Amino acid sequence: MLTLTQRCSEPLAAARCLHLxxxxxxxxxxRLYCQSEEGQALYLKLSRGTIxxxxxxxxxxxxTVVAKILAKPEPTLRVKGADALSLLQAAYHLGNRHVPLEIHASHLRLAADPVLQTLLEQRGLTVTFEIAAFCPESGAYPSHAHG
Structure with a gap:
């Protein structure tokens, strides 16, 4: 098992490159035990707070070994509104619940949740279940490791 301990901007030319x-x-x-797309067992041991x-x-x-991070497709809800205001209001209500949210001009995406799906549908929004990559906003402050 390989232990990955640090971020790097670009892999060394001679590095073995995996996909995670x-x-x-x-x-x-x-901290996470996982497996690369190539089948290599990996252990993530990163600074606390790393996103x-x-x-x-x-x-x-x-x-000598690097892994490129990929967004794994997962169960999500795609939310569309009749207009920009309804989508903004949905983002506001989801934010009040601290729901991780991916924001686009035409739609919102969140992790699949039947309770939130019902709430959004009751507000008149169109909610579609999808298996998709999910990349929520990281928040108001830049991510950094805490010592």
Missing amino acids: ALTAEERCRS LRPGEFVATDDG
């Missing part, structure tokens, strides 16, 4: 598909929740974990984004790289201490 993680759900939105898994990309927020600093990985698709397209980033994590590496072993010596940089």
Whole structure:
């Protein structure tokens, strides 16, 4: 099993490159046993508070092995409104509940949840279940590791 301990901007030319598909929740974990798309067993051991984004790289201490982070498709709800105001109001209500949310000009995406689906449908929004990559907003403050 390989242990990945650090972010890196670009892999070394000689590095072995793997691909690591993680759900939105898994990309927020600093400790995680997982498996690369190539079948390699991996252990993420990152600084607390690290939030990985698709397209980033994590590496072993010596940089000889890197894994590119991918957004793993997962159960989601795609929310569309009749107009921009209804979509903004939905984002407001979901934000009040601290729901991780992916925001687009034409729709919202959130993790599948039947209670939230009912709430949104009762507000007149169109909610569609999809298996899709989910990349919620990271929040108001830049992510950084806490010591």
